[in-house]
Each structure stands twice: as C-alpha cells, then as structure tokens.
Amino acid sequence: MNEVTRISPEAQPQRQRKPDWIRVKAPTSAGFAETRRLMRAKNLATVCEEAACPNIGECWTKKHATVMILGDTCTRACAFCNVKTGMPRAVDKLEPQHVAEAAAQMGLSHIVITSVDRDDLPDGGASQFVKVIQALREMTPDTTIEILTPDFRNKADAAVESIVAARPDVYNHNLETVPRLYPTIRPGARYYASLRLLESVKRHDPSIFTKSGIMLGLGEERLEVHQVMDDMRSADIDFLTMGQYLQPTPRHAKVMDFVTPEAFGAYAAIARAKGFLQVASSPLTRSSYHAGEDFEQMRAAREAKLAKAAQASENNAAS
Numbered sequence: 566m567n568e569v570t571r572i573s574p575e576a577q578p579q580r581q582r583k584p585d586w587i588r589v590k591a592p593t594s595a596g597f598a599e600t601r602r603l604m605r606a607k608n609l610a611t612v613c614e615e616a617a618c619p620n621i622g623e624c625w626t627k628k629h630a631t632v633m634i635l636g637d638t639c640t641r642a643c644a645f646c647n648v649k650t651g652m653p654r655a656v657d658k659l660e661p662q663h664v665a666e667a668a669a670q671m672g673l674s675h676i677v678i679t680s681v682d683r684d685d686l687p688d689g690g691a692s693q694f695v696k697v698i699q700a701l702r703e704m705t706p707d708t709t710i711e712i713l714t715p716d717f718r719n720k721a722d723a724a725v726e727s728i729v730a731a732r733p734d735v736y737n738h739n740l741e742t743v744p745r746l747y748p749t750i751r752p753g754a755r756y757y758a759s760l761r762l763l764e765s766v767k768r769h770d771p772s773i774f775t776k777s778g779i780m781l782g783l784g785e786e787r788l789e790v791h792q793v794m795d796d797m798r799s800a801d802i803d804f805l806t807m808g809q810y811l812q813p814t815p816r817h818a819k820v821m822d823f824v825t826p827e828a829f830g831a832y833a834a835i836a837r838a839k840g841f842l843q844v845a846s847s848p849l850t851r852s853s854y855h856a857g858e859d860f861e862q863m864r865a866a867r868e869a870k871l872a873k874a875a876q877a878s879e880n881n882a883a884s
Contacts, residue, residue, distance in 0.1 A: 584823050587809055587848045603670060607663040610637040631677040631713075631853040632664050634697055635690045639681035641753040645741065645780065647813035648681055656686070661696040665704035675857030676701065677737075679713035682753070689717035691724035698731040709860060711735035711776070713852055716754050721762045729769040735804070735860060736766045737776035737852060740797070743789040750783055750818055764800040771801075774842075774863060778806035778852050781829070784821035790832060794839050804843040804863055805836050808850035824848065842866045 610633040633648075635656060642650040657663075668676050678697055683690035694712055701710055710733045717724035729736070744756040763775050777797055779790070790807075797805060807829060812820050826848060833846035843863035845855065 583811075584825075584848075586826050587811070587823070600671070603667055607667045608657070609660070609663055609667060610634075631679055631856075632667070633679050633681065634660055634664065635680040635683050635686075635693055637681065640684040641682045643741075643753065644750050644818040645783070645810060645813075647817070653681065653683060653685065656690070656693055660693065661700035664697050665700040668701055668705045668708055673705065673708050673857075675709045675711065675860055676705075677711045677713060677853040677856050679853075680715060682715040682718075684718060687720075688727075689715065689720045689724050691717060691720070691727050694728050695731045698728075698733055709734040709857075711737060711853070711856055711860065713737040713739070716759050716762055718754070718758070721758065722765065725762060725765050726769060729766055729773060732770070733773065735774045735776055735856075736763070737778075737804075738763055739778045739806075739852060740793060742779055742783050743785045743793055745789060746783055746785060760796055760800050763797075763802055767801045774803045774860070774867075775801065776804035776806070776852075777802050778808070778850075780810035781807055781824045781832075782810040782820050782822045783818060791835065794836050794841075798839050798841070803841065803867075804859065805841045805845070806850050806852055806854075807832055807836075807844075807846040808854075809848040842870070 636653045637649065638651045638653040639646070639648045640650070640653065664676075664678065678694065680690055680694070691714075694714060698710055698712070701708055712728065712733045712735070714724075714728065714736070716738065738759060740756065740759050741754075742750045747754065747756050759777075763777060766773055766775050779785075779793060781790070794805065809824055809829075810818075810820060812818065829846045829848060829850075833844045836844040836846065843859055843866060845859055
C-alpha cells in the first residue's frame with residue numbers, strides 16, 4: 566500500500582505560500598455577481614461566503630450556492646471555522662419562503678442547506694430545517710434536498726427525528742477531523758455523538774442517504790483517517806468527503822500539512838474499498854462541492870447495488 570505523501574508548510578520556501586494545486590482564480594463572472602445579488606435580495610446567508618470557500622467562484626458562476634439558514638452568527642467558536650461567533654439574531658420566519666424562492670429562481674435541481682450552531686434555541690434550530698424542507702417541497706418539488714446540520718448538542722434525538730420525518734434526500738453532518746484532535750479543533754462537539762447522530766438517521770429512515778466529511782492537514786495520521794472511515798462505515802454512512810484544511814485567518818488553527826492530490830487519491834481508493842457508495846477526495850473538495858452530480862452518482866450506485874443483490878437472491882433461489 567502506498568504511503569500518504571505530505572508536504573509540510575515548514576518545508577516550503579515561503580511558509581504562507583499555498584501549493585499550486587489549491588490555488589483558485591478570483592470570482593469575476595457575471596453568473597457570480599447574479600448569484601450574489603439574489604442572495605442579498607432574499608436576505609440569505611451562504612456558507613460559501615461566511616466560511617470563505619475557495620470554490621465560490623466556480624460554484625456561483627454555475628448558480629450553485631449553499632444556503633446557510635438561522636443567520637450568520639454561530640454560538641460556538643471552532644478552531645477551523647471562519648463563521649463569526651456571538652449571540653445570533655432572532656430566527657427569520659420568512660427564511661424558509663426566501664430559500665424556496667431563491668431555489669426556484671435559480672432553477673436548482675439539487676440544493677444544499679446548512680446552518681450555524683444555534684445552541685441558544687430549544688431545538689437547536691431543527692424546526693427551521695423542517696420548515697425549509699417543506700417550503701422547498703411545495704415550491705420546487707423536483708429539487709432534491711441535501712441538508713448539512715450541526716450536531717444539535719444535547720438535543721440530537723428529537724432534532725433528527727423531526728428532520729428525518731420531513732424526508733430530505735441527503736442528511737450530511739461532518740465529523741471534521743479525527744477524535745484525537747477534537748479538544749483543540751472542535752472543542753464544543755463530541756466525535757462519537759456525531760457518529761451516533763448519523764447512525765440514528767439510518768435507524769429512523771434507511772432510504773435517506775447519509776454523508777460526512779473530514780478535513781486533512783490538521784496533523785492527523787494516516788491510520789487515524791482509516792479508523793474514521795471504519796467508524797463511518799459502522800454507522801452505515803454512504804458518502805465520504807475529504808478536503809484540504811486551509812487556515813482562514815492567523816487566529817485559526819494552523820495548517821500542519823498540505824496533502825498532495827496523489828495522497829487524496831490514495832485515501833479515496835481505500836474509502837471505496839471499505840464500501841462507501843460515493844467518495845469525493847481532493848484538496849479542493851468541500852461538503853457541497855459538486856453535490857448535485859455526486860448525488861446522482863450515489864443514487865445510481867445504490868440502485869446498481871440493490872439490483873445486484875436482487876439478482877444474487879434470485880440465483881440462490883433458483884439453485
């Protein structure tokens with residue numbers, strides 16, 4: 566098995582210089598400007614902007630935006646995240662309608678909805694996810710819906726049950742990193758609580774696709790990443806995403822390694838061998854990057870797997 570190759574920032578001639586494989590062009594297209602105008606007109610926040618996603622130029626040009634509901638202020642302060650921290654504003658009652666209107670105007674076949682952590686709310690914001698899903702189903706019934714939720718700390722059971730009942734097509738919740746790094750990278754969360762959340766989605770409704778992602782370059786070891794893959798498969802997670810962590814500001818956790826595209830490819834091969842229906846693994850991969858195309862491939866993979874199992878069952882019955 567090939568060893569995973571890393572390039573340490575300390576080994577670079579210029580420490581702050583990013584490798585060529587993760588440089589992107591500044592967004593300047595007309596499509597980008599049009600998407601930004603629509604988000605502002607509907608008073609919607611996007612994780613694309615708030616988390617300083619490197620793919621914003623490409624995605625917004627194609628009119629793909631990940632809407633961030635429940636405001637733009639998070640109640641937590643994770644060491645990797647660029648979203649601002651503080652006391653959030655009151656929940657916008659018109660937000661579900663505005664999300665659905667934006668999806669309709671953009672003609673989206675697939676939409677990704679995420680949120681900040683809202684530990685200040687009794688349900689962690691779960692009811693807003695439900696309302697957004699319902700509004701989308703009413704206004705754009707052909708749009709497939711992917712949600713990326715927080716962990717709903719101490720409220721996960723009721724939150725997951727209510728959201729699953731609204732039947733999103735994909736339920737995503739990111740583990741973000743390996744368990745060893747949680748105290749410094751994701752101190753407000755618990756690794757196994759996040760795993761249980763995703764496991765409970767399948768328990769409530771096995772037909773909903775589940776998805777999770779981790780960042781590489783925070784100092785994790787190769788075998789730790791493999792263990793996370795095994796943990797995800799034990800929780801019956803369908804889709805794994807892996808991308809390079811990039812330090813948003815000097816105040817955030819430092820990049821410990823720039824992981825090469827070849828190493829990401831090696832991780833992807835291992836993940837596929839472990840049984841994930843879909844794997845997205847590259848330096849620029851993010852949770853919602855190419856989400857629509859990946860969803861279609863994942864759905865096709867499940868259909869092929871079910872058809873193969875049915876054929877095998879028929880063959881066994883005949884023999």
